[in-house]
Amino acid sequence: MKTWIRWLLIILAGGFFLLAGLGKLAEPDAFAQSILRYRIVGVHWAALAALWLPWSEVIWALGLVMPRLRLAATWLLFGLLCFFQVALFSALVRGLDIKCGCLGTIGESGVSMALLRNLGLMAALAVIAWLEKRSK
Amino acid sequence: MLILLLLATGFAVGQGLFLGLPDPTPKSDGWGLTLEAAQAISPVLWVDARAERMYEEEHLEGALHMSHDDFDNGLARLLENWDPEMSIIVYCDGEACESSQALAAELREVLAEERVYWLIGGWEKLKGASN
Numbered sequence: 001m002k003t004w005i006r007w008l009l010i011i012l013a014g015g016f017f018l019l020a021g022l023g024k025l026a027e028p029d030a031f032a033q034s035i036l037r038y039r040i041v042g043v044h045w046a047a048l049a050a051l052w053l054p055w056s057e058v059i060w061a062l063g064l065v066m067p068r069l070r071l072a073a074t075w076l077l078f079g080l081l082c083f084f085q086v087a088l089f090s091a092l093v094r095g096l097d098i099k100c101g102c103l104g105t106i107g108e109s110g111v112s113m114a115l116l117r118n119l120g121l122m123a124a125l126a127v128i129a130w131l132e133k134r135s136k
Numbered sequence: 137m138l139i140l141l142l143l144a145t146g147f148a149v150g151q152g153l154f155l156g157l158p159d160p161t162p163k164s165d166g167w168g169l170t171l172e173a174a175q176a177i178s179p180v181l182w183v184d185a186r187a188e189r190m191y192e193e194e195h196l197e198g199a200l201h202m203s204h205d206d207f208d209n210g211l212a213r214l215l216e217n218w219d220p221e222m223s224i225i226v227y228c229d230g231e232a233c234e235s236s237q238a239l240a241a242e243l244r245e246v247l248a249e250e251r252v253y254w255l256i257g258g259w260e261k262l263k264g265a266s267n
Contacts (some may be wrong), residue, residue, distance in 0.1 A: 025151075025227075028158035028159070029158050029159050031158065032158035032160035033161075033234075036160040037143065037232045037233035039229070039230070041174075043160050046160040046232075047158050047159070047160055050158040051148045051151055051157065051158060052145065053143065055143075055145075055148045056144040056148075056149040057142060058144075059144045059145065059147065060140055063140050069139065069140060072137035072140055072233075073140055075137070076137060076140055076141070095190060096187065096229075097229075098267070
């Protein structure tokens with residue numbers, strides 16, 4: 001039962017990050033613009049982040065399906081989500097009229113929706129980490 | 137954990153080396169004006185395309201608020217204040233926003249008026265110039 005739940009959560013969370021990363025890799029300029037709209041970093045850092053974040057999502061999502069890398073990938077993705085939540089929350093507080101930019105070319109959502117979705121993903125990753133530790 | 141970090145960084149560096157850095161500046165449609173060019177135009181009606189909350193906090197004197205989501209009401213306000221002799225210049229947040237460009241294109245079409253521009257650098261430029 002626990003193995004079944006663990007794999008379901010891995011497929012859901014991993015699939016989300018894989019699609020999100022690939023969607024951003026397909027349009028790096030558009031993703032860099034999305035980062036810039038948060039008005040947290042300047043043009044140069046937005047370009048560098050647009051290069052690194054999609055690969056992190058893709059590689060770490062693939063890490064979730066590899067037993068030896070799973071726990072590390074889980075915590076890295078959890079950390080990434082914490083960072084995204086801070087950026088989204090600051091955009092909400094500052095009243096920025098922007099889209100999340102979380103899924104690249106795959107789709108678009110508002111900031112509030114993205115905050116809620118990320119909470120769900122964080123919960124899923126926390127359960128994966130907990131089940132992974134218990135199984136060792 | 138280090139392997140995962142190195143792999144992500146390696147692929148990102150590889151992409152950067154082969155394809156170059158992503159360009160975050162919005163692609164211009166040719167209707168963008170620099171602040172200097174915008175200030176040389178007269179008479180002009182300024183349109184603020186930022187979030188309504190930001191407009192209420194502070195905006196360019198005489199500027200009207202308009203948004204894509206509430207286009208019809210904004211258009212009604214604009215028609216009350218616009219004289220066909222006036223050019224229209226739309227601004228949004230800053231370098232990265234695209235709402236001014238989109239709104240200017242929509243107004244050009246609806247008003248069948250060529251002289252509808254958007255301000256490159258947006259509110260950040262206007263604010264910088266007033267300080």
